[in-house]
Amino acid sequence: MVGPLIMQFGTEAQKRRFLPRILSGDEVWCQGYSEPNAGSDLASLRSSAVDDGRGSFVVNGQKTWTTYGQYADWIFCLVRTDASGKKQQGISFLLVDMKTPGVTVKPMLTIGGTPAFCETFFEDVVVPKENLVGPLHGGWTVAKALLGHERTMIGGVGASLRALRRLKRIARETTRAGAPLLDDPMVAAKIARLEVRLRSLEMANYRTLAAAALGHAPGPESSILKIRGSEIQQDCFELAMEIMGHDALSWHDTAGAVPALETWVPSTYCYNRATTIYGGSNEIQKNIIAKLILGLS
Ligand SMILES: Cc1cc2nc3c(=O)[nH]c(=O)nc-3n(C[C@H](O)[C@H](O)[C@H](O)COP(=O)(O)OP(=O)(O)OC[C@H]3O[C@@H](n4cnc5c(N)ncnc54)[C@H](O)[C@@H]3O)c2cc1C
Numbered sequence: 001m002v003g004p005l006i007m008q009f010g011t012e013a014q015k016r017r018f019l020p021r022i023l024s025g026d027e028v029w030c031q032g033y034s035e036p037n038a039g040s041d042l043a044s045l046r047s048s049a050v051d052d053g054r055g056s057f058v059v060n061g062q063k064t065w066t067t068y069g070q071y072a073d074w075i076f077c078l079v080r081t082d083a084s085g086k087k088q089q090g091i092s093f094l095l096v097d098m099k100t101p102g103v104t105v106k107p108m109l110t111i112g113g114t115p116a117f118c119e120t121f122f123e124d125v126v127v128p129k130e131n132l133v134g135p136l137h138g139g140w141t142v143a144k145a146l147l148g149h150e151r152t153m154i155g156g157v158g159a160s161l162r163a164l165r166r167l168k169r170i171a172r173e174t175t176r177a178g179a180p181l182l183d184d185p186m187v188a189a190k191i192a193r194l195e196v197r198l199r200s201l202e203m204a205n206y207r208t209l210a211a212a213a214l215g216h217a218p219g220p221e222s223s224i225l226k227i228r229g230s231e232i233q234q235d236c237f238e239l240a241m242e243i244m245g246h247d248a249l250s251w252h253d254t255a256g257a258v259p260a261l262e263t264w265v266p267s268t269y270c271y272n273r274a275t276t277i278y279g280g281s282n283e284i285q286k287n288i289i290a291k292l293i294l295g296l297s
Pocket residue numbers: 030031032033034035036038039040041064065066067068117274277278279280281282283284287
């Protein structure tokens with residue numbers, strides 16, 4: 001997600017420094033947007049970056065829900081650089097090396113049993129000014145542009161197509177009275193309904209890709225992809241759980257043994273509760289659609 005942002009808003013030096021290693025995967029990034037009291041109301045964030053007068057910012061504060069922060073080399077952060085005006089106007093977009101003294105990461109366990117996200121603390125973290133992306137106090141525009149890419153990605157058409165293939169395999173391999181559940185008209189109809197919704201989303205996604213190919217960054221329409229895609233991801237796994245019946249009570253084997261059953265289903269089902277929350281909750285996406293697409297105030 002940060003790659004397109006550096007391409008759009010970064011300096012030539014930032015592009016040279018960061019883009020090759022983003023592309024190769026040699027450097028892993030995490031996202032420092034949310035804070036304990038700034039989630040949906042992101043502009044209320046309080047982590048601060050103060051100019052030290054010697055070419056650097058000094059960052060203090062806390063981020064939360066930092067996905068895979070414990071593995072990341074870099075974090076892109078929204079920080080407050082001015083508290084005097086409208087809250088959206090005093091935010092800047094800063095790239096922070098996770099190895100900088102004063103950065104502490106505390107992983108948290110999800111209901112799916114994985115340490116997928118962290119709390120990230122900043123205590124007098126010195127960040128060179130050349131790590132500022134976009135104008136000083138102008139980070140809100142950068143942040144919104146990044147969210148357009150993130151929400152398009154969360155739409156997750158590829159992941160849902162894969163989940164649907166697995167769902168059909170489970171329905172084929174699970175039998176009732178000697179017959180595969182895939183042959184049960186009720187089950188087949190539920191899968192077909194899901195597939196129709198997913199194919200419609202795929203077509204909508206192609207429109208975004210076609211616009212991207214013409215150089216247009218995703219706008220508020222990414223909220224539509226995010227809502228529909230996140231709901232489909234949840235529905236795929238809900239149906240898989242239903243089809244598996246009591247087999248769905250098995251759990252991911254943390255010892256690493258090859259699972260005999262589809263044990264990835266219950267853990268992904270639990271994790272996917274989050275798809276309608278992360279990247280901005282679906283309720284917030286509906287607010288965006290109402291305001292920016294339908295023109296309602
Ligand atoms: C698995 C997971 C991974 C995440 N990864 C990251 C990450 O890597 N980096 C990062 O910065 N953040 C991350 N997040 C945080 C995520 O962006 C926030 O959880 C999300 O924006 C919601 O904020 P909140 O949790 O503070 O909920 P709140 O803002 O407290 O919202 C609580 C509820 O109130 C509703 N609500 C709030 N305001 C309104 C409104 N105006 N209108 C209608 N309904 C409203 C919300 O929809 C929600 O249902 C992650 C979250 C999850 C669950």
